[in-house]
Amino acid sequence: MSKHSPDADVAFIAALAELLNKNDLTELSVKREYGEDDSLDVRVVKQANIVTTQMAAPAPVYAAAPAALAAAPAAAAANEDPSQHPGAVTSPMVGTCYLAAEPGATPFITIGATVAEGQTVLIIEAMKTMNHIPAPRAGVIKRILVEDGTPVEFGAPLLIIE
Numbered sequence: 001m002s003k004h005s006p007d008a009d010v011a012f013i014a015a016l017a018e019l020l021n022k023n024d025l026t027e028l029s030v031k032r033e034y035g036e037d038d039s040l041d042v043r044v045v046k047q048a049n050i051v052t053t054q055m056a057a058p059a060p061v062y063a064a065a066p067a068a069l070a071a072a073p074a075a076a077a078a079n080e081d082p083s084q085h086p087g088a089v090t091s092p093m094v095g096t097c098y099l100a101a102e103p104g105a106t107p108f109i110t111i112g113a114t115v116a117e118g119q120t121v122l123i124i125e126a127m128k129t130m131n132h133i134p135a136p137r138a139g140v141i142k143r144i145l146v147e148d149g150t151p152v153e154f155g156a157p158l159l160i161i162e
Contacts, residue, residue: 009040016044026151027094045094045153082145083157089136091152095126099148107148109159113141121159124152135161 012032020028032040082088091097099107099122109121115135124131139161146158 012040013042013044016042020044082143082160083155085157085160087139087142087160087162088157089121089133089159089161091124091154091156091158092133093124093126093131094154095124095131095152097146097148097150097152097158098123098125098130099144099146109141109144111141111144115139115141115161121161122146133158137161 016028016030019025027043027045029043030041032042034040083090099109101108101123108119108123109115115121115138117136117138118134120132121135121141122133124133141159142162143160144158145160146152146156152158
């Protein structure tokens with residue numbers, strides 16, 4: 001039976017969060033040993049600021065403007081939550097997302113490209129390990145929702161395959 005206090009654990013976690021902010025870190029992981037078969041594993045992660053932009057309202061659609069009619073569904077799709085899209089590919093882990101094998105190399109995917117199931121679509125670096133993320137299904141890349149070198153969270157939408 002452990003003799004450590006839950007209040008001490010809470011204070012320890014609060015100190016880690018303060019350390020995270022003070023040193024401008026994004027993630028901190030610590031294991032605190034109390035004795036045999038008694039430890040506390042703590043992982044504190046700061047979520048990256050996500051900047052969103054608002055699109056201007058579409059211009060009125062007139063019968064003589066077929067291009068505007070075609071653009072209306074695209075504008076509506078842009079305002080939807082991409083994580084709810086049936087073709088969304090989400091991040092299986094926390095890490096840094098890369099769209100190419102190395103800086104300056106050709107990206108794995110581009111918008112409009114056709115991908116096969118299992119084809120590498122991007123890399124997520126986690127704990128200095130490069131994890132190739134495969135396409136879960138064959139299809140066409142409709143949207144790429146991340147930029148090269150940006151941090152991603154578990155479950156964050158990365159791209160849309162239709």
